[in-house]
Amino acid sequence: MENRIRIGVSACLLGQPVRFDGSHKHDHYITGILGEYFEFVPVCPEVEAGFPIPRETFRLVGDPDNPRLMTTRSQVDHTERMIAWAERRVRELEKENLCGFVFKKDSPSSGLMRVKVYNAKGMAEKKGVGVFARAFTRHFPLLPVEEEGRLNDANLREMFIEQIFTLKRWRETLTRPANMNHLVDFHTRHKLLILAHSPAHAKLMGKLVAEGRGMPAEDVYQGYEKLLIEALRLKATTKKNVNVLQHIMGYFKRQLSADEKQELLEVLDQYSRGYLPLIVPVTLLNHYVRKYHQPYLQQQTYLNPHPVALKLRNHA
Secondary structure, three states, X not given: OOOOEEEEEEHHHHOOOOXXXXXXXXXXXXHHHHHHOEEEEEEOHHHHOOOOOOOOOEEEEOOOOOOEEEEOOOOOEOHHHHHHHHHHHHHHHHHHOOOOEEEOOOOOOOOOOOEEEEOOOOOEEEEEOOHHHHHHHHHOOOOOEEEOHHHHOHHHHHHHHHHHHHHHHHHHHHOOOOOHHHHHHHHHHHXXXXXXXXXXXXXXXXXXXXXXXXXXXXXXXXXXXXXXXXXXXXXXXXXXXXXXXXXXXXXXXXXXXXXXXXXXXXXXXXXXXXXXXXXXXXXXHHHHHHHOOOHHHHOOHHHOOOOHHXXXXXOO
């Protein structure tokens, strides 16, 4: 695939032997399946901050909201060193045009959530965020981020990858002159995808686009991007998907035969009950889009938001 989407990844997940003991945590889903579509920018905070291999392990200590990064055995505080490096690194990553980042779970530098933080008594609470992960998400608040362990959850995996592909399409829109015609085009193509995540955001974004011609284009674009990312971070539930699927079905009310309509209704009912994955009604609707030549639906990203080979809609 040409023009692969660039995302950051903890280097150990790519098979690089950068862990404290010289090992790695190669994630074959990331390098294999996702590697067909993504170009990876590896980051290892400990090695890039100048710590050797092998090295003493680190852990977070103190206040979960503002922990210290300490060596486990010798209790040396390396917080300032890691923070200084992280602040420099995130500024460097601005040049990489990243559309997301996959972090190593549980890492005191890269863990995105529920990282162990040890109190004065040596007891651990899973309330921390890794030093680099905290700096990254603060610097890039709108970028899709996830941990490799959570990618095993089909719903979380689908949400994360869908965000990345949508953000890539948005970035392509940003390469064009900033005017309302281009924004209207993007919104029109993504309207049903947004609706599947958040009807409330879809309404707000539609209003912004409708009223945007009287506002500075830069302000409209910034407001739209913020709402877009907020919407995609909300789960596209079965109920919301059924609403969109029924909406799509309405475009064929004068074209479907009685048998076709009954078949589609049965498939929607089975999907709503959890017996079928989303890919089944979507595939059937794509068939009708092609059969009955629906130009509006042909451009709807909802029906083809990411490569079918990723199998992101195949779970019931």
